[in-house]
Amino acid sequence: MGNYGNAVVLLPLIFWGLGGVQSCFAQGSLEPSGPVGPCMKSLVQLEPRQPISVPAVILQPGAYYLTTNVFVSSGAGIVILTNDVWLDLNGYTIQAVPSLVGGYGIRIGPDLGNIVVENGFIQGGVTNDGMGGYSGGGFLTGVKSDGLAQNVFVRNLSVSGCREDGISLGLHHSLIVEFCSVYTVGRFGITAGLVKECSATDCGGGIYGLRVEDCSGVSVTNVGVNGSEIVNSYGASKKGYGVLAEMIVNCFGQSSNAIGVVSSLAENSAGFSEDAHGMHVRYCSSGCRGVSKSGLGLSTTVASTCVGTSTNWMGICTVVAQNCFGFSVSSVGLYSDTVSFSVGCRSNGCAIQATVGNSCWAMSGSNSIVYKYNMP
C-alpha cells in the first residue's frame, strides 16, 4: 500500500490537470451569460469594402474602393482577375506618370463577368495636334476588358489622354457604359454593347456600340458615333462619318469631308456634310433631312416624308420617293424612279427627274417625268 499511497494523493491532481485539457474542447457554456445589450458598429461594419492601393491585382470577389489618387508607372493600375467584383474609384484618379507609354488604367481579365467599375477618373498625358496626331505619355487604354467578358458595367467615369481607347469593353449587350465622358484618346472613345448618356470628344473614333442612346461622339479622323442601333445621339467628325449605324432614330450627324449620316434605316434624323452626302440611307428613310454643299442632300432607296437640300448636286436621290421635298441650287431637286406626292425645286432647272410621277409639283423650274399621273 505504501507504494500506492502517493498515487492516491496524486489522482485528484491528475484529474484536475486532465480537466484542464478537456476544457479546451468544451468551448464554454452554451447558455448566454445575460441579455444582449446595445452594440456599437465596428469600423469594418461602417466600411465593409476592401481598400486597395495601386498597382493592385484583385483575385477575390468582393467590393473594393480607392482611398487616394494613385500614379501608375508601369503595367496596369488595377487588374481584375475574378468574377463578381465591384470597384469604386471613390472619386479618385488613376493617373499615368508622364513617362508611361502603354499599360492600362483598369484591366479586366478574359472571360470574366459581374463586374462594376464606377466613380472616378483615369488620366493620361496624350494630346492631339488637332489633325488627328496623338502623342505623349499615357495609358494605352483607360478601361480594358479582355476576351469575352459579360455583365460588365462601367459608369460615372471620366477617361482622358490615352494612346488608344478610352473605355473598351467589347461588343456584347451585357457590357454597359453609362454616364461616362472621354476626351483626347487616339482611337475609340468608348466601345461597349450599350452606351448610354456618354460623350466622347476629340477622339480618333468617338463611340462604338451595339446600341447607343443619348450620346455625343466627336472624332477627328473616324466615325463620331458608330453602332447597330443609335437613338437620340449626335455624331460629328472632320474626316469620318458623323453617324454610322444600321438603324437610327432621332440622330444628327455632321462631317466636313465625309457623309454626315450613313445608315440602313433612318427615322427622324438629320445629316449635314460639306464635301460629301448629307445623309446616305441604304434602305428606308422616314422623316429625315439631308443637307450638303457638294454632295447629295439625301441618298436613299426609299424615302418617305423627307427633305434633301444640296448646293452643287441633287437634293434627293432615291428609287422611290413619297411625300418628299428636294431642293438644289445647280442640279436636280429630286431624282427618283418613282415619285409621288412630292415637290422639287431648282431655279431655272430640273425640279423633279423621274420615270413615273404621281401628283408631283415643281415649286421652281420644271419637271422631267416620263410618265405622269394625277398631275399636269
Next chain:
Amino acid sequence: MPLLGPIMLLTGTICHRRRDCKGRPKTLRIMELGVMMGLFDPRGDKHSRHVCRLRNRGEFMKVCRSKCKKNLWGFGMAFLLQVISVACNAQGDLVPPGPPGRTMKTLDQIEPRVPISRAPYVITTSGSYYLATNLVVDSGDAIIIEADEVTIDLNGFSLCSKANPPSGYGVCFGKPTIRNVTIRNGIVTGSITNDGLGQYGGCGFLYGIASRWYGGELRNVRIMNVQVGGCAVGGIRLGKGSRTLVKGGLVHTIGGRGIEAGIVTDSQVMNCKFGAINALIVSDSVGESWDEGAIQGAIVMGSRGLCRNAPGIQATNVYCSYGLSSNQEGIISRVCWSSRGVSEGGYGISTWVGVDSYGRSRDKCALSTRVVRNGYGVSRDGYGIYAAVVENSYGAATNFHGISAEVVGFSVGYSSTGAAIFAFIGNGCKAASGTNSIVYKYNMP
C-alpha cells in the same frame, strides 16, 4: 494541433494495451501514458527507454518517489497538464510566421475623402471631397475648384448664400480650363424669388455651379443629382460643348439661364428668366422659362419646354416632345416626330419635316413645314397646315385656310371662312367644312 493531445492519448492507450498493462490501475496507466507521450520523464531526461522500465510498477513508483519527494512530482505533472491545456487553447504554433501585419482599417481608410466643413473653400489639389455639413456664406463663393480631377459629393447637404446684393458662385470653376470634375448629391440654394411677372430679386448666389471664365473650356465635367435654386444669374452653366453632362438636375427660380451643358438628361428646370435648358442633347427633361426658349439643343427627345416669350423647344431634331409658348413657336426644328407644339401668338410647330405631329395656334399657322405626314394642325387666325407637301393629314382653321400646300394627298381640310384646302394638286382630298381651292384635282370630287 488542437486535436494532438487527444490523439496522442488515444494512441498511447492503444499501444500500451497491446503490450502488458493488463490488471494495472488506470491511474497508473495514465501516468505511463504521460511518459509515453513524452510529456514528462519521471526519471529525468537521460534515459530514453523509460517505457520499458515502466512495465515494472514497483520500479516506476520507486522512481517517482526518488524524483518527486513530498509529492512534488504530482504537482509538477498536474501543472504540466494545465500547461498542455493552455497549449491546446492556443491551438497553433507559438512562433509567429512573420512580423505582424495590418489587421484593422484606419479611419482614413474608412473615409479617405476630404471633408469640407467651412466656406469659402478652395480646392487646389486633385482628390475626392465631401460636404460634412450645410454651409452658408454671406457673400462670394462657397466652393472654388482650381484643380483638375476633383470629385465633390455634397452628401445631401446644401450650399446657401445670403449675399445681398447677390454675389459669388455656389461651386465655381476658378480656372479657364478645367477637366475631370464630378459634383453630385446635394443642394445649392439662394433666396432669389420671382415676383410672378418675370422680375427676379432677392439675395443669394449669382450662379449655382458655373465657370468664372465664360467662354473657358470645361472637359469631362459631370453633374448628377444636384438641386440648384434661387440664383440671380444662372443655375448650372458648363458651356455648350459636348464634354459636360448633367443628369438628375433640379433647377428652379433662376434669374437667368437654368442649365447649359453638353448632355442633359432626366432633369427639370422651372421658373427661369431665360433659357431653361441649353444643351447639345436633351432627353427626358422639362424646361420652363420666360424668355429665350425653354429648351434649346441639337437633339431633343422625350422632353417638355414651356416658354412665355420665346419658343418652347428649339432644336434640330425633336422627337416625342411637347413645346408650348405664349407668344412664339411651340416647337422650332428641322425634323419633328410624334410631337406637339402649341402657341397662342406664334406657330404651333415650325419645321422642315413633320411626322405624326400636332400643332395648335391661335394667331398663326398651327403646323408649318416643308413636308408633313400624319399631321394635325388647328388654328384660329392662321393656317391649320402650311407646307409644300401634305399627306394623310388634317388641317383646320377658323379664319384662314385649313391646309395650304403645293401638293396635298389623302387629306382633309376644314375652314369656316377660307378654303378648306388651298393647293395646286389635290389627290383624294376632302373639305370637311368650306370649299377646296385646288387647281388640279384627282381622285376627288
